[in-house]
Amino acid sequence: GQSLEQPSEVTAVEGAIVQINCTYQTSGFYGLSWYQQHDGGAPTFLSYNALDGLEETGRFSSFLSRSDSYGYLLLQELQMKDSASYFCAVRENTGGFKTIFGAGTRLFVKA
Amino acid sequence: EPEVTQTPSHQVTQMGQEVILRCVPISNHLYFYWYRQILGQKVEFLVSFYNNEISEKSEIFDDQFSVERPDGSNFTLKIRSTKLEDSAMYFCASRSGLLNTEAFFGQGTRLTVV
Numbered sequence: 001g002q003s004l005e006q007p008s009e010v011t012a013v014e015g016a017i018v019q020i021n022c023t024y025q026t027s028g029f030y031g032l033s034w035y036q037q038h039d040g041g042a043p044t045f046l047s048y049n050a051l052d053g054l055e056e057t058g059r060f061s062s063f064l065s066r067s068d069s070y071g072y073l074l075l076q077e078l079q080m081k082d083s084a085s086y087f088c089a090v091r092e093n094t095g096g097f098k099t100i101f102g103a104g105t106r107l108f109v110k111a
Numbered sequence: 112e113p114e115v116t117q118t119p120s121h122q123v124t125q126m127g128q129e130v131i132l133r134c135v136p137i138s139n140h141l142y143f144y145w146y147r148q149i150l151g152q153k154v155e156f157l158v159s160f161y162n163n164e165i166s167e168k169s170e171i172f173d174d175q176f177s178v179e180r181p182d183g184s185n186f187t188l189k190i191r192s193t194k195l196e197d198s199a200m201y202f203c204a205s206r207s208g209l210l211n212t213e214a215f216f217g218q219g220t221r222l223t224v225v
Contacts, residue, residue: 033213035154042202043154045213087154096142096159096166097206099214103153 002026004102006088011108012078020073020105022088030093032064032071037104038084046073048091075107083109113137115217117203123223124193132188132220134203142206143186144214145178147171147199154202160186193224 004024012018024032031050035043047055049064049071061074075082085104092098116135124130136143145157158178159166165178177189186205190197200221204214 037154042216042218045215048213089154094167096144096161098144098156098159098167099204100156101146101154 002090002092002100004088004090004100006086006102006105008103009106009108011110013110014078014080016078017074017076018078018107020075020086020088020107022071022073022102024069024071024088024090024102026090026092026100028092028094029066029069029090030097031091032062033089033091033099034060034062034073035087035089035101036084037087043087043101046086078109080109080111083107113215115203115205115215117201117217117220119220120218121221121223123225126195126224127192130190130193130222132190132201132203132222134186134188134205134217135184136186136203136205137207137215138184139207140205140215141208142166142214143178143180144204144206145188146202146204146216148202148219149199157188190222193222195224198222198224 006022033048034046037043047062059076064071087101087104089099089101118133143160148154158168175191200219202219203217206214
């Protein structure tokens with residue numbers, strides 16, 4: 001089976017940096033994705049790591065360590081609009097390369 | 112920008128009725144998925160579909176569920192006899208044939224079973 005662990009909730013202030021950690025266990029790991037979801041909206045893709053290291057996309061960066069089964073999403077220069085749920089998700093190499101989502105981290109950005 | 116389209120956005124149905132949720136994936140995509148999200152919970156995998164057949168299904172995807180790609184553009188999820196616990200947001204997603212590309216999600220259909 002699969003399991004993904006991430007904090008349920010994080011609070012930070014506008015302009016700050018926040019890191020959301022994710023550990024995973026899966027039998028057919030292919031890569032780690034991060035999705036953002038605002039209330040009532042669809043999951044929106046943020047980043048994907050197939051190899052170890054850091055991927056940077058604007059204010060968002062994502063890191064993966066395959067040997068530690070660990071990754072994180074780093075959000076810089078936080079804005080109020082970043083308040084949302086963030087899901088780490090494992091892409092598996094079976095079943096049509098399906099994506100399995102973690103339970104999500106609710107990020108609250110305060111002024 | 113191409114997008115995954117789902118209809119209807121909201122469906123209310125009586126317990127025991129059949130519902131069909133419709134999705135139009137992005138046109139050149141090859142992998143199709145259905146997920147569901149019960150209010151306040153995580154996004155759960157239901158089924159993946161490739162080359163006109165199911166690649167994998169989760170334990171949630173029991174005999175009450177079926178998927179179909181009736182023509183070259185639509186991808187449907189049918190629930191034969193809805194239960195109260197089927198009330199959730201249902202998301203369709205599609206991905207191109209390139210392995211290191213993300214899945215694009217539709218805006219979802221909110222299914223309410225009463």
